[in-house]
Every structure is written in structure tokens, then in C-alpha cells.
Amino acid sequence: MLESIISNYNYWVFIILLVVGLYSMMTKNNLMKKLIGMNIFQWAIILFFISVGAKRGATVPVIAGAHGHDTHTLVARAAEYVNPLPHALMLTAIVVGIATTGIALALLVAIYKRYNTIEEDEVIEALKK
Numbered sequence: 001m002l003e004s005i006i007s008n009y010n011y012w013v014f015i016i017l018l019v020v021g022l023y024s025m026m027t028k029n030n031l032m033k034k035l036i037g038m039n040i041f042q043w044a045i046i047l048f049f050i051s052v053g054a055k056r057g058a059t060v061p062v063i064a065g066a067h068g069h070d071t072h073t074l075v076a077r078a079a080e081y082v083n084p085l086p087h088a089l090m091l092t093a094i095v096v097g098i099a100t101t102g103i104a105l106a107l108l109v110a111i112y113k114r115y116n117t118i119e120e121d122e123v124i125e126a127l128k129k
Helices: 002-007 009-027 031-052 071-076 085-115 120-128
Strands: none
Touching (some): 002 009, 031 120, 085 120
């Protein structure tokens, strides 16, 4: 039991990061802290998918000079290669995350300029008036 926990320590780190991010999004009143929690949550998911897509001892799926080879031998060696799809999808997730963070920061600046606070309860109270 302990050996499986230690050998999969990266998954436990991702779970802890997910919980920290979710906790800060759900419990904090400060909108900046909520945004930081959202980023922690998002990066935990990205790191999880990158970790899942990695293999020890595998190489990139680029075969130099494979044009004249038999395709059956290349398919049989597919287990030796890393699947590039999770990494490519996570590049897209990183770009979307950066864009989301930029827009959220711009909104926080606008909220602060209008209400002189980024505390969620104070902003909601000002909106009710």
C-alpha cells in the first residue's frame, strides 16, 4: 500500500493542488484569491495530463528514413513511442488559461476602479444598492 502511494506521488501532488485550488475558489471572498485558486486548479489539471502522457524510456514518434520500411514493423514498435496528443492538447489549454487569466485580471481592474474593492461581498452589496 505504502509502496503504491510513494510510486505514484505525482498523482497525490495533483490531488493536493486540485483541492487547494478548489478550496480557494469556493471559500475566499477576495476575487484575486479566487483567480489564483482557479489558476492553481487549472495548472494541476494540465500537469496531470502531461504526467499521464509521459512514458519512461520512450522516444518521440519521429522515425527518420521510415519511407522505405514495412509499415507492420513500425506499428509493432508503437509502444516505444510517447503519445504526443496529450501534450499538444495541453499546449492549447495553456494558451486558453493565459487568455482567461488576462481577461480576468482586466475585469478585476475594472471592478476595482468602479467599486474601490475586489472583495466579493462588498461588490455584491454595492450592486444591490
